[in-house]
Amino acid sequence: MKNELLWALMLLLNFLSIIFIYKKFGKVGLYSWIPISTILANIQVVILVNLFGLNATLGNILYAGGFLVTDILAENYGRKAAQKAVYLGFFSLIVTSAIMKVAVLFTPMEEGVLMFESVKSIFDFMPRLMVASLVAYLISQTHDIWAYEFWRKKYSETKHIWIRNNASTMISQLLDNLVFTFIAFYGVYSFDILKDIFISTYVLKFLVAISDTPFVYIANYLKKKDLIEEDM
Structure with missing residues (x-):
């Protein structure tokens, strides 16, 4: 149960952090969360753990949290604002991968070899994760933003946020998972492990x-009550 409790704790910490940064910094805060979640998710994804009796990679919470951010942006600021967040995620992942790829080419001091090799093992694998993330991110987030607008036209009232939030995200997550798992891990793990991961x-x-839906309502409430500090 330790892993499951830690997973639940990380889930809550992730969502509360998004709401906090949104309240304190407004739209800019949400944009700043995108690089944080994208980069950390791609670091955590190399960690394989057992959750609820299944083999799983970490990073799911942070990566899925990106959909919460784009849904809040789409709900409160419109489709263009949400799309800008996707572009920011692309840029941050490309730059991180490129800079760290250069960093691990350095020759470390003898005293720092162990730490260097630990970092190198992560970022040597990251270009493949970057490609997987970018392709999956492009497909899934584009669909998510389009689907959110589609469902909002059909169910436009505030009480229907749960419909447009979940209807858009569920399919987007499926697309994302299919593309990312295949590109990132095909040939790395056996088919059985690959299936379990998927x-x-x-x-x-x-x-x-499902868990992020209340937080979209909270973000919408804060925006309508003018409780968001938009000015830096």
Whole structure:
């Protein structure tokens, strides 16, 4: 149960952090969260753990949290604002991968070899993760933003946020998971592990998507009550 409790704690910490940074810094805060979640998710994804009896990679919460951010942006600021966040995520991941790829080419001091090799093992694998993330991110987030607008036209009232939030995110997460798992891990793990990763990752992302709905309502309430500090 330790892993499950830690997972629940990380889930809550992630969502509360998004609401906090939104309240304190407004739209800029949400934009700043995108690089944080994108970069950390791609570091955590190399960690394989057992959750709820399934083999799963970490990073699901942070990565899925990006959908919460774009849904808040789409709900409160419109489609263009949400799309800008996707572009920011692209840029941050490309730059991080490129800079760290150069960094691990340095020759470390003898005293720092162990730490250097630990960092190198992560970022040597990151270009493949970057490609997987970018392709999956482009497909899934583009669909999510389009679907959110589609469902908002059909269910435009505030009480229907849960419909447009979940209807857009569930399919987007499925697309994201399918593309990312295949590109990132095909040939790295056996088919059985790959299948477990795909199923468990989607189950966990599904749970994250359901759990983030109240926070879209909270963000919408804060915006309508003019409680967001938009000015820096």
